[in-house]
Amino acid sequence: MSAASGAFGVRVVDALLARRPAERVVAAVRRPDRAAHLAARGIGVRLGDYDAPDTLRTAFEGADRLLLISSPELDPERRVSQHRAAVEAARTAGVGAVVYTSFLGADTETDGAAAAHHATEDVLRAGGLPHTLLRHPFYSEAFLNPGLKAAVAAGELVDRTGARGINTASRDDLAEAAARVLTEDQHLGRAYDFTGTLWTYPQLAEALGRVTGTTVVHRARDDRSPGAQGWLEDQVRAGALERQTGDLAHVLGRPPAGLDQAVASVLRGPVA
Template sequence: MIVVTGATGRFGSVVAHDLLNRRPANELAVVARTPARAAALAERGVEVRQGDYDDPASLEKAFADADTLLFVSGSDTTPGVRERQHRAVVDAAVAAGVGHIVYTSAITAEDAQSFLADHTTTERSIRAAGLTYTFLRNTFYTEELLVPPMLAAAVENGELAAPAIGHPLVTATIADLAHAASTVLTSPGHENAVYELRGPGWTYAELADTLAAVSGRPVRHREVGDDEAGPMAFILPLLRLEQFGTPAPDLERLLGRPATPLEQAVRAALAG
């Protein structure tokens, strides 16, 4: 039995639906804080289990009979919250006798900074618990940086303003990362493996050129200071780390195909 947590989120839902293309529904169970939100999966014959990272008592039952558990990391980055939630998940996995835990970790997790440090702590907890594991060190989602209103405004104004990063950004789409997770969940040979999942690098200058090509309108790139970065300023120190500019082959190996190119991601973002 494969059990998937976070099944109603952006990542977990893609994994769950993709798994149905690879395995019968009776070999899959999903965990949701609010099961009604997983109705589409239930309609396809998937068992939906209630489980809440803030309710440790619910988790052991939710993980019952899991040969493999996809542990999708929590989204609340408030200091202390994710560390507590993840400890509860690990403890429940041990108590439920989970055979193999696949954890959606993050780029830089070998010694992470800022809110990514929760992944460092969780990897260590999983190892210390003696669980067989696979760590998927996902890069940042391309969708988080290719925000549709920002791209539309750049096309309208003919200018894409962005701060200097210093290297291409090796982000990846949610679908690519989710499909890589599905591969790990449904194929052998991933025990105690760590995968650095990064997409093809792109720059804001290349993004401006791609916007122009896709829209048929001129778009130039203008470099701005950090004080003009807006909401992006929060993650600039992370984006400038060496890892965010260093490609890795693991994503394409797991996908068995090239990762989604920038132009395709831009077209999807502009389409809404």
């Protein structure tokens, strides 16, 4: 798997090691010297840099299946170039199949957050390698994070989402789904549109209250948050995160984590 030392990659490693022996898992990372924690678990660690295609070919040698975790590069053109190099390296190395972490909507959207993923899906189709597409929603952690402790302390959760639905999924659920796709045969050739359980900020306020035993009131605000948070709120207000499918539950063989479970995980128990 590529980008194995990132926040998502290490979770996939955990999920894979629950299903396969360590000697059958290989992690391709940009800085092997910073991946001692992976090597200590008995898995193979190889140099695999998206900007150095030769290292990718070596890193992918002998792989039956490759999890191609999308590059964190923000520039779409450079990101697609990196992904194209990785797909070509996989073909040259004789990889049997590629599993790619795409983005929800990449099948139809050609700009914005989905642009590079749409182009990469085209690269995979043109490349001829058997592949599976895992179209991720936004991570739950983009909204459900330790900052919620401040809302509990204040007894008030304030947002600007218009009480519209949010279909995020946790990294842990998405990582388990990736591990299942990598180790099960029935997913080859499929494209999955993953969504978690739909939730709203008023429901989040109620969940915070249930988990902590503290009353948390929801209040809408008019002013836009700065930066990326404001952009995310705009997406929610426009209804862009309300799509729902059963694909994640199907691959997991169980429902994705619910809101109370996610909140409890974030807060790590009751907050005084």
